[in-house]
Amino acid sequence: xxxxxxxxxxxxxxxxxxxxxxxxxxxxxxxxxxxxxxxxxxxxxxxxxxxxxxxxxxxxxxxxxxxxxxxxxxxxxxxxxxxxxxxxxxxxxxxxxxxxxxxxxxxxxxxxxxxxxxxxxxxx
Numbered sequence: 001x002x003x004x005x006x007x008x009x010x011x012x013x014x015x016x017x018x019x020x021x022x023x024x025x026x027x028x029x030x031x032x033x034x035x036x037x038x039x040x041x042x043x044x045x046x047x048x049x050x051x052x053x054x055x056x057x058x059x060x061x062x063x064x065x066x067x068x069x070x071x072x073x074x075x076x077x078x079x080x081x082x083x084x085x086x087x088x089x090x091x092x093x094x095x096x097x098x099x100x101x102x103x104x105x106x107x108x109x110x111x112x113x114x115x116x117x118x119x120x121x122x123x124x
Contacts, residue, residue, distance in 0.1 A: 008080030011110045015078065015085045018108075018115045023072055025065040031058050034115045041119045043104065048120065070095055076103075083110050091122075 014033065021029030031054060040057045041048040051060045064071075070093060077088040085108045092101045104122035108115055 008082075008085075010113055011080045011083060011085050012078065014110045014113050014115060015087065015108055018118075019073065019075060019087070022061075025069070027058060027062050027065065030061055035111055038115060039117045039119075043120045043122045068093060084108065085110065 018030060018033040021033055034054065034057060036054055037052070038054060038057050040051045040060060042051070042060065049060070051057045072092050074090045074092065075087055076090060079086055085106075087106045087108065088103070089106065090101050090103050092099070094100050102122050102124060104120060107117075107119045107121070109117040
């Protein structure tokens with residue numbers, strides 16, 4: 001049965017909506033994809049920054065969008081287990097001589113069709 005809680009379709013769809021909004025740098029779309037009590041943990045060393053709730057997460061993402069207008073995340077692989085989703089990605093930034101990339105993973109928890117928790121990790 002399509003979209004049942006057991007097959008991961010709803011979790012995958014929620015994460016794909018979130019990722020589309022994020023790559024479009026559409027803060028409204030991104031935040032509509034997240035729960036009110038959402039959590040984001042960034043990749044900042046050594047343990048990542050932790051942002052809790054719509055206001056804090058919105059501010060963090062908005063700052064990222066403004067400081068990195070050329071940034072783009074390319075999903076390499078996604079798999080779902082129950083309410084969790086793991087996305088392996090490449091983050092590309094800069095232009096010309098300043099272009100670069102880093103690879104990482106997001107561990108995401110979805111609740112009621114929205115991203116409740118996004119924990120980001122990078123190689124490095």
